Amino acid sequence: MKERMEKLKKYFYRGVYWLVNQYYRVKSYVFWGEFERKHFLFQKEGSKIRILLQDHEGFVEDTQKAIDGYKHKKDERKYIEYALGQALKGCTYIVISKGKKFVQYWTSRGRLDFDFPIRKGNGNGKYYYQVIGLLATMDFVSDSLVTSNLFSYNGSKPNKTYKIETAGNTVTITGYFNKMSPEAGVFTMKMFEEIYKEKRGKLEIRVG
Structure with missing residues (x-):
């Protein structure tokens, strides 16, 4: 019985190691920019997990369908x-538009x-200080004021x-929200309502 338990532990840790190893391989793949071409998808079938490879075009189509199908x-x-x-x-990328304006x-x-x-002819120049001001009201600071040792390895x-x-x-102007979707959502709404004055539409x- 003891020998059987040891074997089960051995296979369990092998499985955990495999999953962790696959996770970091995928993560590395993303960080080196290859994620734009192919996508790894994890699909569970019963007690098994399958790893599928999907081209970017198909991935974008599925993502767009999920966004379009949002019920609220x-x-x-x-x-x-x-x-x-x-x-x-x-x-x-993702582009969010309302009326004649958009946030990307x-x-x-x-x-x-x-x-x-901001370039000649695109009409964004008049919003320069307002955009920086809006970022400031959300506690954003210029990256020149942040010490470089806080930057992550990727x-x-x-x-x-x-x-x-x-x-x-x-x-x-580039604002780094990283993975803060709620904050980016609030910022986007303020761009339309307070900067662009686009409350209708x-x-x-x-996405692409």
């Missing part, structure tokens, strides 16, 4: 929060990077920091 769209903040959470599972986030590394580009920034970069004729959400 009247609560726009919760709808946005739900969509952001879905996008974080492996999409490259990059999500390719499993984190929410608010992206606000290149992500600490929560609630933002960066202003200039490349050619484009100035970009149907909310449209697209």
